[in-house]
Structure formats: C-alpha cells, structure tokens
Amino acid sequence: MKNIQSVVFDLYGTLYDVQSVSTACEEAFPNMGDTIATLWRQKQLEYTWLRSLMDRYVNFENATEDALNYACGYLGLKLDATLHRSLSDAYLRLQPHSDTPDALRRLHDAALPLGIISNGSTASISQVVENSGLGWAFDQLISVESVQVFKPHSKVYALAETRMGLPRENILFVSSNAWDATAAAHFGFPVCWVNRRNSVFDEMGAQPTYTVSHLEALTDMLLEQRDALHTA
Amino acid sequence: MKNIQSVVFDLYGTLYDVQSVSTACEEAFPNMGDTIATLWRQKQLEYTWLRSLMDRYVNFENATEDALNYACGYLGLKLDATLHRSLSDAYLRLQPHSDTPDALRRLHDAALPLGIISNGSTASISQVVENSGLGWAFDQLISVESVQVFKPHSKVYALAETRMGLPRENILFVSSNAWDATAAAHFGFPVCWVNRRNSVFDEMGAQPTYTVSHLEALTDMLLEQRDALHTA
Numbered sequence: 001m002k003n004i005q006s007v008v009f010d011l012y013g014t015l016y017d018v019q020s021v022s023t024a025c026e027e028a029f030p031n032m033g034d035t036i037a038t039l040w041r042q043k044q045l046e047y048t049w050l051r052s053l054m055d056r057y058v059n060f061e062n063a064t065e066d067a068l069n070y071a072c073g074y075l076g077l078k079l080d081a082t083l084h085r086s087l088s089d090a091y092l093r094l095q096p097h098s099d100t101p102d103a104l105r106r107l108h109d110a111a112l113p114l115g116i117i118s119n120g121s122t123a124s125i126s127q128v129v130e131n132s133g134l135g136w137a138f139d140q141l142i143s144v145e146s147v148q149v150f151k152p153h154s155k156v157y158a159l160a161e162t163r164m165g166l167p168r169e170n171i172l173f174v175s176s177n178a179w180d181a182t183a184a185a186h187f188g189f190p191v192c193w194v195n196r197r198n199s200v201f202d203e204m205g206a207q208p209t210y211t212v213s214h215l216e217a218l219t220d221m222l223l224e225q226r227d228a229l230h231t232a
Numbered sequence: 233m234k235n236i237q238s239v240v241f242d243l244y245g246t247l248y249d250v251q252s253v254s255t256a257c258e259e260a261f262p263n264m265g266d267t268i269a270t271l272w273r274q275k276q277l278e279y280t281w282l283r284s285l286m287d288r289y290v291n292f293e294n295a296t297e298d299a300l301n302y303a304c305g306y307l308g309l310k311l312d313a314t315l316h317r318s319l320s321d322a323y324l325r326l327q328p329h330s331d332t333p334d335a336l337r338r339l340h341d342a343a344l345p346l347g348i349i350s351n352g353s354t355a356s357i358s359q360v361v362e363n364s365g366l367g368w369a370f371d372q373l374i375s376v377e378s379v380q381v382f383k384p385h386s387k388v389y390a391l392a393e394t395r396m397g398l399p400r401e402n403i404l405f406v407s408s409n410a411w412d413a414t415a416a417a418h419f420g421f422p423v424c425w426v427n428r429r430n431s432v433f434d435e436m437g438a439q440p441t442y443t444v445s446h447l448e449a450l451t452d453m454l455l456e457q458r459d460a461l462h463t464a
Contacts, residue, residue, distance in 0.1 A: 046281075046411070047434075047436060049278075049282065050415070050434075051436060053281060053384050053385050053415075054384050054415050054418055054436070056418060056437060058437075066435035066436065067435070070434060073432040074432050151285075153286075154286070154287065182282075182286075183285075183286050186288060202282075202302060203279070203298035203299070203302045204279060204282060204283060204288065204298065205288060205290075
C-alpha cells in the first residue's frame with residue numbers, strides 16, 4: 001500500500017449498516033423487519049442499476065422510496081403515506097458499522113485525506129454522516145448527483161480523482177459491495193473489499209487488491225505501511 | 233390493440249421457463265435444485281446489468297457461466313469443469329412454459345409476424361428455440377449481440393424496429409420480467425406483462441399497457457381484435 005495517499009469509502013453497506021433500517025421496519029411490521037430490509041435493499045440496488053441503464057435517473061432517495069413501495073407490495077403489507085415517510089427517513093439515520101468510528105479516527109489522526117463516494121444525494125450523504133456524528137472525518141463527500149448516473153458507471157468513480165485531486169492509483173477505494181469493488185478495480189483503483197460476512201466475491205472479471213473482514217484490519221495495514229515509510 | 237402488426241417476445245422467463253434448469257441442478261445437487269436455479273438466475277441478471285453499466289460486455293453464456301460459479305461458491309457447492317459445462321448447457325435446453333406452444337401456433341396461424349428479442353447470443357437463442365421444436369413460429373430471432381449491451385439499454389429495444397420493419401407503436405412487446413416490460417414501455421412499445429405468478433409490478437415510472445396471467449389470454453385479446461377488424 002505504499003502509494004496510497006487517500007482513502008475513499010463507499011457509504012451504504014461499507015461504513016454504514018443498511019440492515020439497521022430493519023429496526024424501524026420491525027416496529028412497523030412485527031416479525032417482518034429483516035425480511036423487509038433485505039428485499040428493500042435488493043430492489044433499491046436493482047432500481048439504481050436499471051434506471052441508469054434506461055437513462056432514467058432519479059435521485060437515490062426516490063429510488064429508495066420506490067423500492068420500499070415494491071417491497072411492501074410484494075410482501076402484502078399496507079403502507080400509508082406517514083409510515084412510508086418514516087421508514088424512508090430511516091435511511092437518513094443509518095447506524096455506522098461497529099468498526100467504522102475507530103477506523104476513521106485512526107486514519108484521520110494519521111492525516112490521511114478521507115472521502116465518501118456514494119449513490120446518495122449530496123443532502124442525503126451529509127445527513128447520514130452528521131446524524132452519526134462522524135462529519136469530522138471526511139475531506140470530501142462525493143455524490144453521484146453531478147453525473148446523474150449511479151454506480152457502477154465509470155463516471156462515478158472518475159469523480160473521486162477530481163474531488164480528491166489525485167490520480168486513481170493513489171486512491172484506495174474501499175467497499176463491502178462486491179459489485180462496487182469489481183467496478184472500482186476495473187476503473188483502476190487499488191481496491192479493498194470489506195468482507196464482514198465471509199461471503200464470496202463476484203465473478204465479473206476483476207478481483208480486489210486486498211480483502212479484509214473488518215475495517216480495523218485495513219487500518220492496521222495502512223498505518224503500518226505509513227510508519228514503515230516514515231521510519232525508513 | 234388495433235394498431236398491433238407484430239408481436240415481439242422476451243425469451244428467458246417469458247416464453248421459456250428459466251426455473252426449468254432446476255431439474256439438472258437437482259440431479260447434480262439433491263435438494264438444492266430450486267435454490268441453485270433461483271440464485272443463479274438472480275446473479276445472471278445482475279451480471280448483465282452491471283457489466284452493461286461498467287461497459288464490460290461479455291456474451292450471455294459467459295455471464296451465465298460466471299453466475300453459476302458464484303451461486304455454487306455462495307452455497308458452498310463443489311463444481312468441477314464437467315458439471316459446470318453440463319449445468320450451463322441446461323440453459324440451451326430450457327423448457328417452454330406450458331402456455332407457449334399453443335399461443336405461438338394461434339398467432340402464427342393468424343399470420344401475425346412474431347419475433348424474439350433476447351439477451352442471449354444469436355447461437356444460443358437459435359438453440360433454445362430449435363431444441364424445443366418451436367423454430368417454425370418466428371420471423372426474427374433478435375440478439376443483443378450486435379449492440380454489445382444488455383437489456384434494459386434502449387439500443388436493444390431499437391433492434392426490434394429495425395428487424396421487424398415496423399415503428400415501435402405497431403409492435404406489441406411481451407415480457408414476464410417486470411423490469412424488461414418497464415424499459416419497453418419507456419421506449420414506447422405497447423407492452424404486455426405476463427404475470428404468471430400473481431406478482432407486483434416494478435416501480436420505475438412506467439406501467440404495462442396490458443397485464444395477463446398467461447399467454448392464452450393475450451392471444452385471445454389479439455385475435456378477437458383482428459377478427460373484429462376483419463368483420464367491421
């Protein structure tokens with residue numbers, strides 16, 4: 001990792017736990033929280049991919065709301081406007097994964113410029129980050145909004161170079177989403193796949209440069225490398 | 233349906249039953265046939281969408297083989313090269329849905345030009361159709377191969393106009409895949425969604441013109457309309 005001068009993280013699923021909306025879903029529909037959250041997330045992703053391919057971009061919040069409608073319709077659950085609003089808002093109060101705050105603190109203390117690059121709108125990314133009290137960590141919050149297409153289109157990954165002011169080979173791209181890590185690797189970033197669930201990587205012609213099971217391992221690797229450089 | 237002069241069908245899931253590969257999967261891995269077939273199909277679709285967005289097209293057979301590797305890896309099932317080949321080949325011997333042969337016969341007898349438009353390669357579409365003995369039905373077998381991108385990119389739907397020699401408003405597009413029907417509706421076809429499983433439609437800003445629960449109902453509608461025109 002000797003050429004890494006900056007780290008850019010995916011938000012949904014990587015720094016923040018998308019399954020944390022299941023608490024709000026469970027309150028609304030007892031015994032269905034996990035089922036709703038899983039189907040909702042799957043459809044949310046599908047709608048971002050399909051809308052990008054159809055050239056029918058809407059912002060991520062709209063895709064998320066549409067996916068919630070689908071999930072509840074599919075599961076036969078009645079969703080009134082108030083409940084729809086309150087469940088959708090749960091995506092603005094996602095919980096960070098337990099390993100996120102400490103990893104960000106250590107990397108920030110080491111003066112490594114950090115960013116987020118996400119499908120979310122600018123407003124939405126800011127709210128998730130501020131609501132979790134982690135706003136201090138990031139130099140750049142990068143939304144797909146300016147290119148009006150979702151990941152894994154290469155236009156999105158190109159934003160990281162512009163905004164971080166570095167060429168791709170000096171930016172470590174970190175994602176728990178195998179498809180996102182695949183696209184980032186095809187784009188030319190060094191890539192770290194955070195595989196918290198001991199899953200298998202996707203089969204789309206690229207592999208991550210590094211695989212870790214949690215962010216602490218990634219932080220250790222990065223900081224050891226920097227210490228080695230500084231004492232060399 | 234008075235302006236319909238031709239019918240173009242989706243292949244995988246619409247005329248042919250993608251779940252029919254579960255028989256071969258079940259023989260290879262007892263009690264896992266349906267699970268493998270479902271995950272395999274889900275990943276196959278994801279890989280076509282994601283590869284299209286990454287501008288990393290491979291043909292459908294390759295995406296299908298990659299998705300099979302993923303599905304078996306995810307489920308912890310050992311897949312040697314021989315078994316991988318024989319399961320992949322099951323996608324070339326898909327069974328038509330039970331309502332497919334009669335619907336094609338009736339539309340063909342009514343001299344309505346019929347086509348297939350599919351993510352499959354030209355060779356693959358031909359094999360599926362020939363293996364099922366339904367080759368007589370189609371005027372055009374249209375593959376995405378010539379545009380090197382998968383559905384739901386609009387370049388794919390545009391092929392139907394060129395190959396059928398008709399403007400989109402005169403071509404009825406028929407699909408069981410709600411995302412495919414959505415994209416076709418956005419493109420401007422009249423669209424029939426074949427909802428055999430009493431499911432809910434996708435929420436991506438377009439609705440099908442017609443919804444039927446099986447192809448017989450669609451055929452009845454089309455032929456009644458033609459009879460009415462001829463006797464008017």
